[in-house]
Amino acid sequence: MTVGPEPAVDASTSGLISRSHLGIEPFALVRPASLADAAAGVADGAWAHAGGIDVAQRLRHGESTESVVPLGGLEALTEISLRDGALFIGAAVTHARIESNALVRSRRPDLAAAWRTIGNVRIRTAGTVGGNLMALDAGYDAAPILAAAGAELIFLEPDGSEQRCSVADRVEGRLLVGCEVPLEGRVVYDRSLKPVASVAVGDRYAAIGCAYSDVKVIELEVGTNGVADLEAVRAGLDALGEPLDDANASSRYRSRVIAVLMERCVQAHAEDGSASLGYEDRVPSSADAPWRASAAPAGLPGQVASQRVDGGSAGDADSVNLQLHLNGEPFATTAPVSEMLVETIRTRAGLGATRVGCDQAVCGACTVLVDGLPTASCSTFAWQAAGCEVHTIEAANNSPGPEAAGRLPAVMREVQRTFADTSAFQCGYCTPGLILTASSLLAHHQEPDRGTIADWLDSNVCRCTGYLMVIEAVEAAGAALRSRGDLHREPST
Structure with a gap:
């Protein structure tokens, strides 16, 4: 049977679930200088961008807007x-x-x-x-x-x-x-x-x-x-x-x-009524999550990144100049505001181990670490990572320096090693996301119990292993890192 080429599709208007920014209608990024600016923009029809996952999904499913107003810097x-x-x-x-x-x-x-x-x-x-x-x-x-x-x-x-x-x-x-x-x-x-x-x-x-x-x-x-x-x-x-x-x-x-x-x-x-049904208390009782306690404000990746977009100046833009640290090295590029971080990583930085899976922030194949936390790069705009530390699985292969002990790449290397030693993978498509999520967990929790490990890894879908070998690999990596003193908590307030 001869199979001919697929018919051309206008990705900008198809409304199909995209595999890149090309399936999203272009929009302008409007950076508010104040709450009043943000309120005026939203009243004029701009979409408010808080965490941004919903905005990404709406655009990917064919909706459109002329402009987006990021709120994280307010x-x-x-x-x-x-x-x-x-x-x-x-x-x-x-x-x-x-x-x-x-x-x-x-x-x-x-x-x-x-x-x-x-x-x-x-x-x-x-x-x-x-x-x-x-x-x-x-x-x-x-x-x-x-x-x-x-x-x-x-x-x-x-x-x-x-x-x-x-x-x-x-x-x-x-x-x-x-x-x-x-x-x-x-x-x-x-x-x-x-x-x-x-x-x-x-x-x-x-x-x-x-x-x-x-x-x-x-x-x-x-x-x-x-x-x-x-x-x-x-x-x-x-x-x-x-x-x-x-x-x-x-x-x-x-x-x-x-x-x-x-x-x-x-x-x-x-x-x-003090707890929801079927869930245990697994969160440390610090002032805020310990992995962000030293940051101000105490928000998390999307929120902080929104403050850093192109210096945070007011005005409209349909493309942005991005400067971030990627796997410990400065990385600069220019990208459309509609471009997802996964596209920037794969096509502009040439790091292909960050996968595209469900494109819905569900399966975890696209996971990267932004300021040390698991992030769905398929549903995070590239400009949200401006000024941030971004790690992909390739960071585990960087040559360690004398100061590497306790640092995230060192944790990633150990987790990668235990995954290989315990055969905690099969096809390997989801493995980079699993290793990154597990590395973030171990970097923030010195000795997580199985319930905590399962809670974190629940965000990464694996169709092959059944998860038991993955959980055992994380436990083994944690034990090895603790024995060498390579795990530490960031100071909490």
Whole structure:
């Protein structure tokens, strides 16, 4: 059979899932000098860029925008503080900070527990509360958790005034500054059956995600014993109408799942609402995640990189001059603002071991380390890494200097060696991402238990090994590094 060439496709307008920036409509990068600038840009139709994963996916799936406004450089949006008797969480705060922040853990430990279940380690280190909420996607996790907690969202109008609303209100075309969460109360969140449904139950409200086009909220009738009346809950669910009937699940199945999850969460809330279902506390109780404690602000890769774009000057740009450290060496190039970091690494730097897999920030094949943390390079714009330290698997082959002990490349070399010694790979396609994720874990946790290792490696899909050999390789690498004194923690505050 003769197979002819495939027909040409206009990648800029096809709306296909892309394998590079070529499948994304061009857009301008607008760097705000202030909150007012950002609010004006969003009101004029620009997309707010907080963590950026959602922005990348929307563009990759065929949506378009004339301009994108990065929010990471606006310090007011990175704040976690007490305000007027409530816990304020800024829009540019990452999921990882919420799960590890000392103030959140002391005043609302239930939120820290719920956030620890979100996505995977790459999603949590890059994704933000604001990006999650402003996407208006009922499948995302922040909305049901905050709705059940009775949180209030704060939006900034172009004239500088504030608009406050509930999580269930759909506010479009406005800049989210952050949210205020009551200090009293607790939330139990169960996302174990996503994308069919997710359920959160708080003291006064319950919320359902994934199952409707919007997040649905019902008010709870709480008895004198402090437990929500299940009959009233069932009546509230009936009043919501039929859930979605789509490829993920039938409407009937979703209704059954929601009822089961709701009853389970109500019961768990009555017994102990201080933690989400089925998850242990695996986060160190430092002021913030220890691997970022020395940085200011205490955000994570996407957030910090946004401040460094081309010097952070105001103005529009459809291409950027990038300067970063790649595997310990300076690297400079010019790239379109729509270019993903994986494209820059593979085609401009010529480092082909960074793979492209799902192109959805899920499988982990594209994992690189940005400032020491696992990052989905397929869903991170190249300009987000400006000024950052970026490591790919090729760094493990660099010749070690006398100062290498305890440094990330030294950890990578040991992890790579134990993967080879224990045959912790088969086809090898996912192996670079696994090694990088494991190296970051060992660089930040001196002696992780198996649960912590599995939690981190859950973000890297491997179809060959079954993971046991991978976990054993990470344990062996940790033991070898500890025996040589090559593991250390960054100082925490």
